[in-house]
Amino acid sequence: MVKTNLKRVLDDGHFAVTAEIGPPKGADPNKILSKAKQLKGFADAFNITDNQTAVARMSSLAGACLVKHQGMEPIFQLACRDRNRLALQADILGASALGIHNMLFVTGDHQSKGNHPHAKGVFDIDSVQLISIAKNLRDNHIFENHEPLKSKPPQVFIGGVANPFVSSIDLRVDRLEKKMRAGADFIQTQSVFNIPRFEEWMDAVRERGLDDQIHIIAGITPLKSVKMMQRMKYHVPGVDIPDHIEKRMLDAEDVKEEALQLTNEIIRSVRSIKGVHGIHITALFWEQKIPEIVEQADLIPRV
Amino acid sequence: MIISEQKPFDELLKRIGDQSVFLFGCSECATLCHSGGKGELIRLEKNLKDAHVTVTGWVVLEPACSLTSNEKIFDQYKDQIDQADALAVFACGDGTQVVSSLFPKKKVISGTNTLFLGVKSSITTFQRRCNMCGTCIVDEFNGICPITRCPKHMLNGPCGGSEDGMCEVYPDMPCVWEEIEKKSKEMGNYPSIFLDFKPSHDWSQSHLMKKER
Numbered sequence: 001m002v003k004t005n006l007k008r009v010l011d012d013g014h015f016a017v018t019a020e021i022g023p024p025k026g027a028d029p030n031k032i033l034s035k036a037k038q039l040k041g042f043a044d045a046f047n048i049t050d051n052q053t054a055v056a057r058m059s060s061l062a063g064a065c066l067v068k069h070q071g072m073e074p075i076f077q078l079a080c081r082d083r084n085r086l087a088l089q090a091d092i093l094g095a096s097a098l099g100i101h102n103m104l105f106v107t108g109d110h111q112s113k114g115n116h117p118h119a120k121g122v123f124d125i126d127s128v129q130l131i132s133i134a135k136n137l138r139d140n141h142i143f144e145n146h147e148p149l150k151s152k153p154p155q156v157f158i159g160g161v162a163n164p165f166v167s168s169i170d171l172r173v174d175r176l177e178k179k180m181r182a183g184a185d186f187i188q189t190q191s192v193f194n195i196p197r198f199e200e201w202m203d204a205v206r207e208r209g210l211d212d213q214i215h216i217i218a219g220i221t222p223l224k225s226v227k228m229m230q231r232m233k234y235h236v237p238g239v240d241i242p243d244h245i246e247k248r249m250l251d252a253e254d255v256k257e258e259a260l261q262l263t264n265e266i267i268r269s270v271r272s273i274k275g276v277h278g279i280h281i282t283a284l285f286w287e288q289k290i291p292e293i294v295e296q297a298d299l300i301p302r303v
Numbered sequence: 304m305i306i307s308e309q310k311p312f313d314e315l316l317k318r319i320g321d322q323s324v325f326l327f328g329c330s331e332c333a334t335l336c337h338s339g340g341k342g343e344l345i346r347l348e349k350n351l352k353d354a355h356v357t358v359t360g361w362v363v364l365e366p367a368c369s370l371t372s373n374e375k376i377f378d379q380y381k382d383q384i385d386q387a388d389a390l391a392v393f394a395c396g397d398g399t400q401v402v403s404s405l406f407p408k409k410k411v412i413s414g415t416n417t418l419f420l421g422v423k424s425s426i427t428t429f430q431r432r433c434n435m436c437g438t439c440i441v442d443e444f445n446g447i448c449p450i451t452r453c454p455k456h457m458l459n460g461p462c463g464g465s466e467d468g469m470c471e472v473y474p475d476m477p478c479v480w481e482e483i484e485k486k487s488k489e490m491g492n493y494p495s496i497f498l499d500f501k502p503s504h505d506w507s508q509s510h511l512m513k514k515e516r
Contacts, residue, residue, distance in 0.1 A: 081455075085503060107455055107462055110472045121455070125503045128459035132500065144503060163463025171484055174497040175460040182459075182500060190463055237464035237471035 002138070002155035004101045005073045006045040009278075010186060010215045014303045015271060016278025018075060018188065018217060019043040019290050021067065023058035029066050032058065035287050036067050042291045044302055045102050047188070047280070050077040054114020061091055064100045075159060076100045079108030084124035085133065085144050092134055096154030104159035104188065105130040113237070127160060128175075128182050134158050135183025158183050162216075163190040164201035165240035173204045180214045187214055188280040191221035191232075194240045195269050202273050211275030218270040220279045222263040222293060224286045226255055260293065267297045304332040304422075305395040306429040307415040309343070312350065315391070318412050319356055322388035325380070326361035326414075327402050329394035334363070335423060338415045339393025347393070347414075359386040367398025370405075377405065384409075437508025445486045445496065450504065452479035458501040 009016045019039055024031035039046065046067055050060035064074035076095050078088055095103060107127040111119045125133070125144075133144045134156050141153045160179040164172050176187060192198045198218070205211055223229040223241075229249050233241040245262065252258035270276050279297075283290050294300055309315075326344050333339030344361045351358050360383030364373050377384065384390070390406060392399040393414040403411040419431040434451045440458075441448045450456045454472040461480035464471030468481045487493040 107457065109464070110454055112454075112472055123456045124506065126455065126457045126459050128500065129503045133503075161463065166463055166465050167461055167468065167478065167481060168484065170494065171461060171480065171497065174494050178459055178498060178500065181498075237466060238462075 002101050002157050004045070004157045006075065006102050007157045007185070009044045009303055012303070015299065016045075016215070016217060017043045017294055017299050017302065018045050018047060018278065018280045019287075020047040020049060020280070020282040021063070021287065022049050022052055022284075023060060023063035025055075025057050027058065032063050032066050033070060036070050036072055038288055039290055040070065040072055041302060042294045042300065043281070044278075045073040045075050047075040047077055047104060047282075050079045050106075050108070051082055051114075052109075054081065054109045054111045054116070056114075056116060061095055061098075061100075064095065065098055068098070068100060073102065074100055075102040075104050077104045077106060078130070079106050080123055080125055080127060080130055081108030081111060081121050084122050088125070088130055089133060089137065089143060092137055092156060093154050096156060101155045102157045102159065103134065104161065105134060105184075106161050109237075128178055131158055131160055131179055131184050132182040139183075158185045160184040160187050161189070162187050163238050164192075164198055165190055165194060166238050169201055169204050172201060173208065173210070176205060176214070177208060177210055180210060184214060186217060186277075188217045189219045190238055190240075191219040191282060192266055192270055193221075193245055194242050195266065197240065198270065199273060202275055206275050215277040216275055217278040217280045218273075218276050220263060220267055220270075220281045220293075222281075222283050222286055222289060223249060223259045224256070224284070225259075226250060228284065260289065260296070263293055264296050267293070267299075271297075304335060304420070305397070306336055306418045306421045306423075306431075307333055307338045307395050308336065308418060309338045309393065309415055310413070315412075315414060316351075316354055316356070319351070319389065319391065322410070323357035323359055323386065324351070324389050324391045324412065325359045325384050325387035327367060327390060327392045327394065327398070328361065328363040329367035329398050330363050331366035331368070333367070333394045333398070333415065336429065339363075339367075339398075343393060359383045364394065364398065364402075367392070367394035367401055370401055373401075373405070435509065436504070436506065438505045440501075440504070443496075443501070444483050445490055445492070447479060447483050447486065449479050449483065452476075452482075456504070458504060460497055 048060045048063040060077050064076040067074045105127050111121045136142050138156045141149045162176050232239045328339035328344045348358045389410040389412050391412040391414045392402045396417040420433040421429045421431045424430050465478040470476045470478050487496045
């Protein structure tokens with residue numbers, strides 16, 4: 001049975017905190033270690049992203065290893081964009097062998113949106129299939145081709161993502177249910193800014209009883225500046241920032257102070273929604289604020 | 304049909320350089336997409352001559368993808384073909400290779416870019432409809448192919464990137480999963496079409512791997 005700190009926190013019914021650490025565009029381990037040191041003790045586990053937004057970086061497995069050596073628990077992210085089913089299974093086995101057991105499986109942003117737009121995307125399998133493959137490796141001890149493993153199976157706490165903010169609520173809840181049935185243990189959502197829409201999605205999630213079967217962790221992103229907010233609102237696919245939030249940021253005297261206040265309000269709102277079991281903080285280029293955000297939300301000390 | 308487009312004229316001139324050329328078109332797909340029909344070859348001959356390229360002649364093959372049906376045509380144009388340094392082909396990549404194999408000593412110039420297998424939806428627009436994966440599953444999605452029409456080949460529902468029902472990669476293209484949802488609600492097989500798990504696809508029969516049949 002897989003045991004990770006994140007699983008313990010969630011299974012014991014505590015409100016979990018995870019935070020994102022992006023690996024550097026270079027081979028210097030200190031770049032990721034200095035980010036990690038700032039965050040130690042302020043979250044239960046740390047997502048290490050996999051060529052996030054289709055931009056080439058240090059590998060997520062190497063990043064997860066480095067963070068683990070700091071005594072912090074990583075969530076190793078794997079995207080289907082850059083690897084086929086052989087490479088993905090190899091990395092699941094390899095990560096488990098290295099003592100990395102939280103894994104988050106995503107399809108990945110399309111390569112045309114990143115900094116190597118001429119690359120060939122792999123997309124051999126999708127995230128739901130990858131979740132199912134990870135479950136089969138872990139529980140049924142078989143590869144995707146049904147051949148048995150020849151030594152001990154990987155221990156994986158299986159994660160997936162959900163975006164409650166695009167297309168119909170029906171489709172978004174269907175997809176969550178599908179990931180759960182395929183084997184996901186926890187879900188991190190797209191960053192929440194539109195609270196009524198998120199509540200509507202959670203209502204549908206609870207109606208189907210899914211919140212009892214899977215841990216839902218709500219995405220939180222502090223909007224560092226007006227420029228960053230507008231880039232996310234108008235240029236990042238799948239992000240839903242309501243107009244009133246844009247206006248509030250534009251009208252603010254101290255934008256950074258306003259951003260932290262807004263973040264705090266969003267955290268308190270999602271925390272009060274039944275079925276939300278934690279928050280996942282993605283502070284793009286503003287990781288140093290994560291300790292303050294977690295403290296202000298009265299989520300320190302971590303359990 | 305196979306959708307192709309002519310290479311930009313400047314690029315074509317660069318590929319031709321100072322060689323004399325004979326032009327090949329195709330009576331089928333390249334004619335329908337206006338990349339290599341009779342009208343296009345007549346215009347090309349004029350434009351190339353205006354750019355001081357020697358054009359020894361042209362012919363529209365019927366069609367270019369047939370290895371067997373073009374021999375008579377070649378007899379008729381033998382002299383003009385012999386006189387040319389290079390053969391510029393305005394057909395799909397397959398037609399270009401047929402011409403190349405029939406004239407092993409001649410240099411071949413690709414006059415078009417072959418884009419996809421798709422449908423002509425208006426005179427000037429074409430939409431991709433089939434990736435020739437060799438393992439058809441269109442019937443599992445109410446007659447709509449997510450392998451072809453989703454840039455991430457998602458088989459288990461939409462990704463999280465669509466914007467107002469449009470694809471994040473091609474913002475002028477509707478998200479195929481929105482179309483599948485709409486049709487499944489009309490056909491009464493929602494939501495099972497979304498909740499049924501679709502296993503990893505078998506790519507071993509795809510055009511990328513399979514060479515001959």
